[in-house]
Amino acid sequence: MIFPKIKVLHSHGWQYIPDLNAVTLTEEFRGRPVLTPTADMRDVEAAAKLCPVKAITTAPFTLDLGKCLFCGECALRAPQNIRFTNDYKIASTSREALVIKPGDERVEFHPENVREEIFKLFGHALKLRQVSAAGDASVEMELNASGNVNFDFGRYGVEFVASPRHADGVVITGPISQNMAEALEICYNSIPHPKLVIVCGSEACSGGLFAESKAIDRSFLERYPVDLWLPGTPTHPMTFIDGVMNLLGKKTR
Amino acid sequence: MKYYITDNCAKAVELKDIPEVEYAAFYEDLKERLSDERYHIAHYFARTEDTRLKFYLVLLDDEEQKVMITSFAMEYYDDIALPSLTALHPQVHPFEREIAELYNVEFDSMPWNKPLRFPFNRRNRNSTMDNYPFYTIEGESLHEVNVGPIHAGIIEPGAFRFICNGENVLHLEIALGYQHRGVENEFTSTDNRLRQTLLAESIAGDSAVSHSTAFVNAVEKLSAQVDHNLDIERTVALELERMAMHIADTGALCTDVAYQLGQVACEALRTVIINTTQAWCGNRFGKGLIRPCGTNKPLTKEKIEMIINNVTDVRRRYNEVKDDIESSPTILARFEQCGLVPKAEILNIGGVGMAARASGAKRDIRSSHPYAAYGKEISHESVVKRQGDVMSRLAVRLDEVLQAADNILSLLASYKPSVTARPDYECKLQPNALSFGLLEGWRGEICHIAITNEEGNISTYKIKDPSVHNWLGLAIAVRSEGISDFPINNKSFNLSYCGHDL
Secondary structure: OOHHHHHHHHHHOOOOOOOHHHOOOOOOOOOOEEEOOOOOOHHHHHHHHHOOOOOEEOOOOEEEOOOOOOOOHHHHHOOOOEEEOOOOOOOEOOOHHHEEOOOOOOOOOOHHHOOHHHHHHHOOOEEEEEEEOOOOOHHHHHHHHHOOOOOOHHHHOEEEOOOHHHOOEEEEEOOOEHHHHHHHHHHHHHOOOOOEEEEEOHHHHHOHHHOOOOOEOOHHHHHOOOOEEEOOOOOOHHHHHHHHHHHOOOOOO | OOOEEEOOOOOOEEHHHOOEEOHHHHHHHHHHHOOOOOEEEEEEEEEEEOOEEEEEEEEEEOOOOEEEEEEEEEEOOOOOOEEOOOOOOHHHHHHHHHHHHHHOOOEEOOOOOOOOOOOOOOOOOOOOHHHOOOOOOOOOOEEEEEEOOOOOOOOOOOEEEEEEEOOEEEEEEEEOOOOOOOHHHHHHOOOOHHHHHHHHHOOOHHHHHHHHHHHHHHHHHHOOOOOHHHHHHHHHHHHHHHHHHHHHHHHHHHHHOOOHHHHHHHHHHHHHHHHHHHHHHOOOOOOOOOEOOEOOOOOOHHHHHHHHHHHHHHHHHHHHHHHHHHOOHHHHHHHOOOOOOOHHHHHHOOOOHHHHHHOOOOOOHHHHOOOOOEOOOEOOOOOOOOOOOHHHHHHHHHHHHHHHHHHHHHHHHOOOOOOOOOOOOOOOOOOOEEEEEEEEOOOOEEEEEEEEOOOOOEEEEEEEOOHHHHHHHHHHHOOOOEHHHHHHHHHHHOOOOHHHHO
């Protein structure tokens, strides 16, 4: 029957976001934090003590986005010192850049870390193979969403493919379980050179809540260099899109 | 046989009040009860207590809203084999397999004595992911197809081994454990209640609200009574999660039969719902919303209005998608009579939730063991279908999205925001007690169990995601179907890997 379809189409209208650079997220969204030291740092100490992943240090005062699960509890404990903005541009080529310090007004991307062949070879088309290594399904769903009818990241030639042999890089989600460590390695080795490694989600960046768990094996990240770090619980599609656009030189922060 | 009888709203149970019985009596009693569809197991697990291994059973009586708890024990080093209940009632299999894997307990004549999830603390270190003992059949006309652990799409890992006769699946075996993170262990290795709450949110990211609500329910039964309005707000969050995931699955099923209009319409509708959750609490999956004894994100007048507007709009548009699917013969032809799981079969394997209701089994904690706003503000009528095919599993979703929307709208229509309680991460828990969180997530029955020690710290934490029961349902559904119909069957169940592997 055609009439119900016309109705669906009519209500659907246009859904895609014409300019991805112009996207701002709701005020409620917890993205890049801003740190303000005060003479009395007792609130920060209390927040650091409560922080479930020990992402906050008091001396010096820092907040590590690679560990942070964006629960926002620290900002409630120390409202004078920690405030989460809705800035989703929190990806970086360097793990150290994810450590936020007082006065930081953005997460530094460090384009100088990007290998030249990445711009040259993948600038117009980047095919990625995703491997979930104990990811909790939310990060995976957000990666799927980056290609959906709203975000349509495919318009820039960035897509996920089924086979590692067709891929230019691997996107790892989850803290990397022992039981997935070997499969991840096999997948990575099946990707032709040159290849990218993108870690997606705070759990992938640091192990998150499972950093100390005996069921985790993160040795992969000691053996292979990471090209892009994407914090978030889960990483918002806009964080992923912004990060990859910067990596491909289509955008500068 | 003796049980401690309680219900889903009562406080925690003192450990000394839980009867301890002999295994022989336990076996005979369950043999009888599990033949009756009114009973099924919510959880059955073991833990060490001094020199003994103590087994706890939480049994649900769906007819009288009762939760029945009992236990038995054996000396830790006893090497007697217990007669297996799985041999009589396949629904016991995940529990007996877990106990065997963790404690080396032998279950006599256990028909499917295989590793469940290869946890890091398993007894047999020689048993690894690589040597999972897949079932095999010899025959010249048969071939095997292995899929996974890494799948073609952006989803979690698991290994599927098909034995096929030509194009048709004779047998499917699903090996899981790749996602094992040691979640239960992490719960007991910390006293930081915020950390425990975040762990609950990450058990299965697509059910973050459901699992964290189950956790806070278990904690609150051990500590303080909460404001009923907080329960209402949590119910709204649960129903928003149900809407979002059912819509996502509707879209995924459309994708797999190459019906692009349904796919994109559902993608857009899901975006509206998860963005609604994000505008409420800052996270598209509801992380940060559910907290013990209070909330940082109480509803406000503006937020209520925003939720009502968005849900009303999505309800109207989803209804159009529903009409469209139901009037498209090309879609129906793919979904109807595909992947049948008869009612007797789903009861046999202990199927729960949406998949069970699609096969005619009325398993729904919202009506059988009401909690929060169910049975109070919402008189819940379960959506039950009869066929047990892919279409029925879709039809349950088609109806439940509208039902969830109606529940949200009716709850919020008369709701006056008044929640002032903030989260309490320090609250003292009742010592030496057992408490559970039991609710109906979008996938089905979620059961969390917390046992506290003398100091009031959580010393054992057990989690059961509905997927633990339902994975076997998927394996049964694809028997004798063409292997090319596996994707739509898989999507029609949409089970959790991390929720199973923990």
